[in-house]
Amino acid sequence: MFIEYKNCIYCKSKNLTIEKDQSYLENFYVKAIKSDLNLSSDNLKKIKIHKCNRCNILQNSPWFNADTSLKIYSNIYGQHNRNWTNLINFMEKQLKPNHGFLFNILTKNIKVKNYAEFNSPFMGLFINFFENEYKKNKSFYKNFSKNILNYLSARQTAGKSKNFQKTSPKKAKKYLKQINNFKNKKTKKQIFIQDGN
Ligand SMILES: [Zn+2]
Known part of the structure; x- marks a missing residue:
């Protein structure tokens, strides 16, 4: 369900550092994802925010693999x-x-x-x-x-x-x-x- 990203999703740089602020917010979407994919808050807390030191983009790793992402975007909460x-x-x-x-x-x-x-x-x-x-x-x-x-x-x-x-x-x-x-x-x-x- 999850995959690790070692390189920046945008510029492919390997120079990523973990962000200090990893606050976890349980909103409407997170609740729907948890319920439909049978995930716990602890599962989701494994997702960490990383910053690319080359292009400054913030990104999550690990993140949902392509199949799961598609399911989230089209079924779990298709109507944004x-x-x-x-x-x-x-x-x-x-x-x-x-x-x-x-x-x-x-x-x-x-x-x-x-x-x-x-x-x-x-x-x-x-x-x-x-x-x-x-x-x-x-x-x-x-x-x-x-x-x-x-x-x-x-x-x-x-x-x-x-x-x-x-x-x-x-x-x-x-x-x-x-x-x-x-x-x-x-x-x-x-x-x-x-x-x-
Ligand atoms: Zn980058």
Whole structure:
């Protein structure tokens, strides 16, 4: 289930040192992993944080092997709670994840034409770019997200009643049209979102 990493995962340097702070936090994800993989806290505490002295990246070793990682990302908690919470917090309360001054520094120094977050969207600066592009009011964000969720729900027909399946294409079309109306304008920049599900 676990494999040891002797070299830096990014630059392949062998020059890794163990970090002083190895605090162990049992959050929502850790609890799900423990339960589904039958692991104890002691098993997980064997995972240590190492720092690469060449590129400064922090990394865990030992870490889950490829098969187990895939299981964790796609099954154990495929629907990433934290990133969807980020999106909902913004759409409902205009709260953004705290990235310090990163967005300001980045956009001041680099002209970003395209921005994408794959597999775990809304964890990075996506919401900042979105807000910058759609400087709208509270009701805009609320209605926009309501239609997006309605559209996505209308497309989830597996196991639903015959009537639901029959009416869902029409509903999906209606919500998608509303989403497009909300956008108002053709955007110059392209934004991509993709979730692992
Ligand atoms: Zn490195």
